[in-house]
Amino acid sequence: MAQRGSRPDRPARERVLEAALDLFAEQGVSGTSLQMIADRMGVTKAAVYHQFRTKEDIVFAVVGPALDRLLEIADAIDAEPDHQRRFTATLAGIIDLIITHRRLAAIVQFDPMVARLVRGHPAHASFERIRSLFTGPDPDGSTLVAAAMVSGGLIVAGVDPALVRLSDDELREHLFDTATRLLRPPPGPPSAAG
Amino acid sequence: MAQRGSRPDRPARERVLEAALDLFAEQGVSGTSLQMIADRMGVTKAAVYHQFRTKEDIVFAVVGPALDRLLEIADAIDAEPDHQRRFTATLAGIIDLIITHRRLAAIVQFDPMVARLVRGHPAHASFERIRSLFTGPDPDGSTLVAAAMVSGGLIVAGVDPALVRLSDDELREHLFDTATRLLRPPPGPPSAAG
Numbered sequence: 016m017a018q019r020g021s022r023p024d025r026p027a028r029e030r031v032l033e034a035a036l037d038l039f040a041e042q043g044v045s046g047t048s049l050q051m052i053a054d055r056m057g058v059t060k061a062a063v064y065h066q067f068r069t070k071e072d073i074v075f076a077v078v079g080p081a082l083d084r085l086l087e088i089a090d091a092i093d094a095e096p097d098h099q100r101r102f103t104a105t106l107a108g109i110i111d112l113i114i115t116h117r118r119l120a121a122i123v124q125f126d127p128m129v130a131r132l133v134r135g136h137p138a139h140a141s142f143e144r145i146r147s148l149f150t151g152p153d154p155d156g157s158t159l160v161a162a163a164m165v166s167g168g169l170i171v172a173g174v175d176p177a178l179v180r181l182s183d184d185e186l187r188e189h190l191f192d193t194a195t196r197l198l199r200p201p202p203g204p205p206s207a208a209g
Numbered sequence: 210m211a212q213r214g215s216r217p218d219r220p221a222r223e224r225v226l227e228a229a230l231d232l233f234a235e236q237g238v239s240g241t242s243l244q245m246i247a248d249r250m251g252v253t254k255a256a257v258y259h260q261f262r263t264k265e266d267i268v269f270a271v272v273g274p275a276l277d278r279l280l281e282i283a284d285a286i287d288a289e290p291d292h293q294r295r296f297t298a299t300l301a302g303i304i305d306l307i308i309t310h311r312r313l314a315a316i317v318q319f320d321p322m323v324a325r326l327v328r329g330h331p332a333h334a335s336f337e338r339i340r341s342l343f344t345g346p347d348p349d350g351s352t353l354v355a356a357a358m359v360s361g362g363l364i365v366a367g368v369d370p371a372l373v374r375l376s377d378d379e380l381r382e383h384l385f386d387t388a389t390r391l392l393r394p395p396p397g398p399p400s401a402a403g
Contacts, residue, residue, distance in 0.1 A: 043321045046239030125319035127237045146371065156375050160383035163369045164362025164391075168354075171361035177340065178357050181350050189354035193391065197358075 028066050028076075030056060035073045040118055040174075044074060044126045074132055081116045082138035088112065089141035092148055105148055106198075109169060110190045114183050117173035149198050161197045169194070222260050222270075224250060229267045234312055234368075238268060238320045268326055275310045276332035282306065283335035286342055299342055300392075303363060304384045308377050311367035343392050355391045363388070 025033075034055040038047040049070060053060040067073045088108040095101040113120050122129055133139055150162045172178060172190055181189070219227075228249040232241040243264060247254040261267045282302040289295040307314050316323055327333055344356045366372060366384055375383070 041321050043237050043239040045237040046321065121319055125315055127235055127240065156379045157383050157386065159371055159375065160362075160366070160380070161387050163366055163372050164358060164384075164387050166369070167361035167363070167365030168358025169361070171364065172354070172357055175357045175360070177353055181353065185350045186354070189351050190358075192351065193355050193358050197387065197391065 027062070031063055031066050031073065032077055036077055036118060036122075039074075039077070039122050039126070044070075044122065044128045049073075071132065074129055078119065078122075078129060078132065079136075081112060081119055082133065082136050084112050085109075085141045085145075086138040089138070089144045092144060102148060102198075105145060106191060106194055109145065110187055110194070113169050113173055113190075114187055119173070120170045121174045165194045165197050221256070225257055225260050225267065226271055230271055230312060230316075233268075233271070233316050233320070238264075238316065238322045243267075265326065268323055272313065272316075272323060272326065273330075275306060275313055276327065276330050278306050279303075279335045279339075280332040283332070283338045286338060296342065296392075299339060300385060300388055303339065304381055304388070307363050307367055307384075308381055313367070314364045315368045359388045359391050 031052060034052050035047065038051055038055060042051070047070065049063050049067075050060050052073070053063045056063070067076065088105060091108070092101055092105055095104060146162055146166070149165065150158050154162070169190060172186065178186060225246060228246050229241065232245055232249060236245070241264065243257050243261075244254050246267070247257045250257070261270065282299060285302070286295055286299055289298060340356055340360070343359065344352050348356070363384065366380065372380060
């Protein structure tokens with residue numbers, strides 16, 4: 016609760032990012048300019064420019080930490096030999112990431128400009144690796160659709176107005192349970208029991 | 210299959226809408242101009258302007274038929290007294306709508322400009338009525354999250370690259386099954402059996 020705020024003593028850089036994220040959600044990334052960010056903050060465009068040279072730099076600063084974390088989650092898949100634990104840790108990691116950045120997932124997924132930036136980030140391949148963990152090899156249509164529904168559900172969970180009254184802990188618990196019901200984690204191979 | 214195409218003998222109006230939808234998906238609605246639509250079609254801006262006076266008119270023409278259909282689906286809820294049939298018909302109607310307009314749902318849901326237009330359309334209240342049918346009255350957190358996941362999953366199903374290889378019929382069947390697993394339609398009240 017109350018993690019975000021607009022205390023004037025927060026670092027200027029952080030206040031730029033906060034105003035930018037508000038405007039991205041309201042106007043879209045394409046519909047947001049440095050001037051609009053400055054107006055929202057009540058400062059000059061030069062003050063914003065002192066922190067970030069382009070809107071693209073701001074988008075990277077907003078999205079970058081979440082992508083770095085996504086990459087770490089995907090890299091941890093290979094480091095965990097137990098299938099069941101790998102599945103659970105990855106799903107829990109993704110859900111934590113989404114709860115930490117509640118509004119970001121829908122912007123990353125659906126804004127065409129952001130999508131282009133994400134395609135150039137090393138984390139881009141992580142989406143596919145994580146999806147493969149959830150579907151297993153050679154998924155059938157039913158499994159693909161279940162994984163797509165989990166993916167879509169997690170993406171919109173942060174912005175769905177019906178969910179704003181849930182605390183972070185409730186949201187985390189129910190997202191985990193619902194996703195697990197759909198994805199039915201496969202039993203580990205016999206060797207994993209040894 | 211092959212329902213869309215760019216046959217030059219199609220009505221000019223329809224070709225404008227098709228080019229607009231391509232650009233909305235690539236650039237976002239805010240990032241698309243009448244000039245860009247004209248360039249994509251290889252015609253002058255005046256030719257586009259002959260069909261539509263503003264980008265807002267184009268957005269309404271793209272989104273309007275789907276919203277009209279959504280309103281019909283929501284109105285049919287009240288006309289069907291049997292609870293189980295009401296649930297099934299509504300879910301099937303929504304899934305058909307999404308498959309018919311595969312790319313549209315994500316644009317409607319996530320573009321801030323489109324979202325503002327949708328809030329002024331009579332169909333806007335339908336989202337809430339349909340959601341209530343799926344959650345029942347006084348839903349708990351678990352039910353809210355399951356309904357949000359279904360909603361998110363249906364929204365992204367049309368644009369998820371992992372699902373493009375599924376035919377419309379396969380997608381319809383699996384979406385219905387997956388959504389039903391999550392939403393667990395309640396049994397009809399005893400009176401419905403009479």
